[in-house]
Amino acid sequence: MSTKLKVSVYKLSSCAGCQLEFLNLEPVLLDLVGAIEFSYFPMARRRYEPGPYDIGFVEGAVTCGEEIERLKKARQECRILVALGSCACYGGLPSIKNWTPERVIVSRVYENSSLIHSIKAYGIDEYVQVDAYLKGCPVNKDELVEFIKGTLLGIRPRLRPHSVCVECKLNEYECISVIKREPCMGPVTTAGCGALCPSRGKACDGCRGPANDANAESLARTFSEYGLHRSDIVRRFRKFAGLTQEFSRGADAV
Amino acid sequence: MAVTRTSSVPDMVVLSGELWQELLKLVTAQYKVIGPVRRGSEHVFAPVKDPRDIDMAYVTTILPPKKVFHQPFQVLFSFDTEEGTLAEEESGEEKVLWGIHPCDMHAIAILDKVYGIEYPDPYYLRNRENTIIVAKNCTEVGENCFCLSMGTGPALRSGYDLLLTDLGGRYLVEVGTEKGRKLLSGLELVPAPRVVLVEKEKRLSQARQKFKKRMITQGIQELLEENFRHPIWEELMRECLACGSCTMVCPTCFCYNVVDKIDLDLKTGKRQREWDSCMLLEYAQVALGQNFRRDRDARIKQRIYHKLLYYEPQFGTLGCVGCGRCIGACVKRIDITDVVSRLAESVESDR
Numbered sequence: 001m002s003t004k005l006k007v008s009v010y011k012l013s014s015c016a017g018c019q020l021e022f023l024n025l026e027p028v029l030l031d032l033v034g035a036i037e038f039s040y041f042p043m044a045r046r047r048y049e050p051g052p053y054d055i056g057f058v059e060g061a062v063t064c065g066e067e068i069e070r071l072k073k074a075r076q077e078c079r080i081l082v083a084l085g086s087c088a089c090y091g092g093l094p095s096i097k098n099w100t101p102e103r104v105i106v107s108r109v110y111e112n113s114s115l116i117h118s119i120k121a122y123g124i125d126e127y128v129q130v131d132a133y134l135k136g137c138p139v140n141k142d143e144l145v146e147f148i149k150g151t152l153l154g155i156r157p158r159l160r161p162h163s164v165c166v167e168c169k170l171n172e173y174e175c176i177s178v179i180k181r182e183p184c185m186g187p188v189t190t191a192g193c194g195a196l197c198p199s200r201g202k203a204c205d206g207c208r209g210p211a212n213d214a215n216a217e218s219l220a221r222t223f224s225e226y227g228l229h230r231s232d233i234v235r236r237f238r239k240f241a242g243l244t245q246e247f248s249r250g251a252d253a254v
Numbered sequence: 255m256a257v258t259r260t261s262s263v264p265d266m267v268v269l270s271g272e273l274w275q276e277l278l279k280l281v282t283a284q285y286k287v288i289g290p291v292r293r294g295s296e297h298v299f300a301p302v303k304d305p306r307d308i309d310m311a312y313v314t315t316i317l318p319p320k321k322v323f324h325q326p327f328q329v330l331f332s333f334d335t336e337e338g339t340l341a342e343e344e345s346g347e348e349k350v351l352w353g354i355h356p357c358d359m360h361a362i363a364i365l366d367k368v369y370g371i372e373y374p375d376p377y378y379l380r381n382r383e384n385t386i387i388v389a390k391n392c393t394e395v396g397e398n399c400f401c402l403s404m405g406t407g408p409a410l411r412s413g414y415d416l417l418l419t420d421l422g423g424r425y426l427v428e429v430g431t432e433k434g435r436k437l438l439s440g441l442e443l444v445p446a447p448r449v450v451l452v453e454k455e456k457r458l459s460q461a462r463q464k465f466k467k468r469m470i471t472q473g474i475q476e477l478l479e480e481n482f483r484h485p486i487w488e489e490l491m492r493e494c495l496a497c498g499s500c501t502m503v504c505p506t507c508f509c510y511n512v513v514d515k516i517d518l519d520l521k522t523g524k525r526q527r528e529w530d531s532c533m534l535l536e537y538a539q540v541a542l543g544q545n546f547r548r549d550r551d552a553r554i555k556q557r558i559y560h561k562l563l564y565y566e567p568q569f570g571t572l573g574c575v576g577c578g579r580c581i582g583a584c585v586k587r588i589d590i591t592d593v594v595s596r597l598a599e600s601v602e603s604d605r
Contacts, residue, residue: 031518149516158513162498162534169502169583170326170529172316174294177585187497187585201294213496213535213550222585 005152008040008053009084010074012067013094013121014060017138018085019043025141032145035152051077055151057084057134061094061121068127075128080151082132083124089133090209090241094121099238122243134159135190137207137240143192160191161212164204167195176203183223183236188214188250209241216250224254263429263438264445270424273441277427278305280440281350285386288322289352290315302352310353310420313396314579318505319351319358320365323381324529330377330512332524342524344380350437353390353418356407357399357577361505362387363413367569368508386433389414393457395464398578400591403469406575408461419454426454469576469591470598478563481597482555490593491551493586500580500588501531501557506565506573509537532556558590 009019023044025032039049056078062068075081086092097105098120106113124130134143143159150157160167164186168175176184176198185206186198197204210216216237223233237250269277281287287302290312297312299319317326331342354362362382369378392401392408401407410417415434419426426446429435470477501507511530516523530537533554538547547553565573574590581589 028518035518035520145518149518149520152520153516161536162531163495165495165497165499165585166502166531166534169317169499172293172298174296174316175499175583175585178583179295184585187495187499211496215492215495215550218493218495218586 004035004037005054005148006039006049006052007036008051008056008074008078009038009043010040010056010058010070011042012058012060012071012088012124013063014085014087014092016043016059018059018087018136019057021138021141021144025145028145032148036148053078055080055082055148057082058088058124059084061087061091062119062124062127063094063121064117064119066117071124071127080131081124081128082134082147083130084134085139086135086137086207086209086240087121088124089135090123091121091243092123092137092240095240095243096238097121098243132157135208136193137205140193142194162191163187163211163214164189164191164193164195164198164208167191167193168198171195171199173198174201176201177222181226183226183228183233185219185236188216188219188246205239206236206247207240210244210246214246214250216246217253220250220253230254263435263441264443265429266446266450267427267438267443268421268424268446268450269427273443274425275305277438277441278308281305281352281437285350285437286347287350287352288319299351308352310390311394312353313394314355314398314577314582316583317503318361318577318579319354320361320505322349322351322385323362323378324365324369324508324510325377325381327526327528328377329524329526332522334522336521344377348384348386350386350388352388354387354414355390355392355401355577356410357401357404357575358505359387359389359410359413360401360404360406360575361577364506364565364569364571364573364575365508367571386415386437387413388416388418388434388437390418390420391454391458393420393461395461395466396578398467398581399465399576400467400469400578401576402462402465403467403471403591404572404574404576409458419457421450421453421457426450467578467581467589467591469574470594471572474562474572474594475566477594477597477601478559481601484597484600486593486596486600487551487555490554490588491549494550494554494588495585496533496535496550496553497585498531498533499583499585501533502529503579503583504561505575505577505579506561507531532560558593561590562594 039053056074083089106116110116147157173195176182182203184203186204188211189204189206190208190211220233233254234251237247241247282305288299289302289308290297291300291307292309297315299315302308329342333339369375389410391410414430417428509530510527512527514523514525539545561573
C-alpha cells in the first residue's frame with residue numbers, strides 16, 4: 001500500500017468516549033498511524049486536512065437539525081461511513097429521552113428553552129446510509145482495530161453477530177442470569193465485548209444492542225419471572241437501543 | 255518388605271487420609287494437573303497447583319473437560335506471508351485430567367471417534383495423547399443429571415487410566431492402564447481386598463436411586479422422525495433465546511470456526527479456530543447471505559435431532575451423555591428430557 005488511508009472522526013451528541021478509544025489503543029497506536037492517517041480528528045490533532053476521506057467514523061446520536069447537516073456533509077466526503085458506538089448505531093443513551101415529551105426533557109436541564117432546538121435522538125442511519133456499525137458503549141478496541149485491518153485488506157471484518165452468552169461460556173464466567181437470577185441482557189445482546197460486564201460479576205446492560213436473532217420478548221418474560229417491575233423491564237430495553245425493532249419488542253412484551 | 259510393595263503397584267488400592275493427600279501432592283508436583291475447582295458458586299476445570307484447590311465433591315462444571323483436548327480457542331499456526339507458513343509449536347507436556355465423571359468420559363469417547371477416525375485431527379489427538387485421565391465414579395447425583403437413562407453413568411467401565419470411587423472418607427483407586435499405574439508408583443501400597451468391590455457396588459446402586467431426571471430412549475429415533483412438524487417446536491421457537499449456551503457447554507458438540515488474526519502490518523498473523531454453534535443464526539449462512547436455518551425452530555430441531563437421531567449413523571451412539579449441562583445453562587430452562595417426554599406423551603394420547 002503506497003498511500004495511507006485517510007481517516008476522519010466526527011462527533012455528534014455524545015460523551016466522546018468512543019473516539020477516546022482510538023487514543024486508548026496505545027499498544028498498537030504507532031502501528032496504526034503507520035497504516036492510516038488521521039486527517040480530521042479534532043480531539044487528537046489541531047491540523048485538519050480537507051476531504052475526501054477513505055473512512056469516516058461518526059460518534060454520537062443525532063439530536064438537532066444542525067447535526068443532520070454536518071452528518072450529511074460527512075457522508076458526502078467519506079467513501080466508507082462508520083457508526084462509531086451505540087449512540088451512532090441506535091441513538092444510544094441520548095435516546096432514553098425519546099419516550100418523554102421534548103418540552104419536559106428540555107425544561108429539566110435548561111432554564112431558557114428558547115435557545116434549545118432539540119429533536120428526538122436517532123442513530124445516524126435515520127438520515128444517511130451507513131456502511132458499518134461498531135457497537136458498544138464505548139466501542140470495543142479490538143473490534144475497532146479488526147475493522148480497520150479488514151478495510152485495509154479489502155475483506156469483511158469479523159465482528160461477532162451472536163449473543164454475549166457465547167463469549168461468557170467460552171471464558172467460563174459464572175452465569176449472572178441462571179445462578180444469580182439477575183436480569184442480564186446477555187442472551188439478546190451482540191457479543192464482541194468479551195462479556196466484559198459478566199466477567200466482573202455484573203449483569204450485561206445491553207449496551208451493544210440486539211444480537212442477530214434476539215428474542216427480546218422471551219427474555220422480558222423471564223425478567224418478569226425474576227420479579228422485575230414492568231417499568232424496570234422497559235428501562236432495560238430502552239437504555240441503549242430502545243429504537244430498534246428487537247428491543248422495542250422486549251419493552252412492549254409485558 | 256516395603257521395597258517389594260513399591261516396586262509393583264497393585265491393580266486396586268484403597269487410599270484414605272494421609273495416603274490420599276500424599277497421592278494428590280505427588281501428582282500435582284510431578285504433572286500439570288487440571289481438575290475441578292470452584293468459580294463463584296459453579297465449578298470449572300482449571301490448572302491446579304495446590305491440591306487443596308481440588309473440589310472432589312463438584313457436581314458439574316461450566317465447560318466440560320473436552321476443552322482440554324478441543325480447546326475453545328486453539329492457534330493452529332502462525333504465518334508470515336513473506337517468509338512462508340510456520341507451524342505453531344505445541345508443548346509436549348504430559349497432563350493429568352483429574353476427577354472426570356463417567357458422562358464426560360463417554361463424551362470424550364465420542365469425540366475420539368469424531369476427531370480420531372475419518373479425518374484425524376492432529377491438534378485434538380496431540381492434546382489427547384499427552385493426557386492421563388483420572389476418572390471418578392459418581393456417588394452423588396445432580397438435579398440435571400440423567401446419565402443413568404443414557405447408559406453413561408453413574409459408574410464407568412472403561413476408558414480411564416485411573417478410576418476413583420468415593421467410599422466415604424476413603425477412595426477406591428482402580429488401575430486402568432500402565433499410564434495410570436505410573437501415577438501411583440511413588441506410594442507404598444497394599445492391594446485392596448476383593449470385598450471392597452461389594453462396598454463400591456453398594457455406593458453406586460445407592461447413587462442410581464438418586465436420579466430425578468430421566469430421558470426416554472426407547473423408540474426415540476421413531477419418535478423424533480415422526481414428530482418433525484409437532485407444535486412443540488413452534489412453542490420452543492417462541493421461548494428459545496438462540497443464545498447458544500446449550501451448545502457451548504455440551505461435552506459432545508464439536509463444531510468450530512476458523513478465523514485469521516492478522517497483525518497490523520498485514521503480513522503476519524495467526525490462524526486460530528474457536529468453538530462454533532448450530533444454534534447461532536450465522537452458522538448456516540453461506541455466500542450472498544443465504545441461510546439454510548434462518549428460523550429459530552429449525553436450529554432448535556437441528557440441535558436436538560443431531561444429538562438424538564443423527565449421531566447414531568455417524569458414530570454408532572447417541573450424541574447425548576446425560577450430563578445435564580444444557581439444562582443447567584438455559585436461561586429459559588428448556589430441558590431436552592422434557593421435550594422428548596412431551597413428544598412421547600402426545601403420541602401416547604393420540605393412540
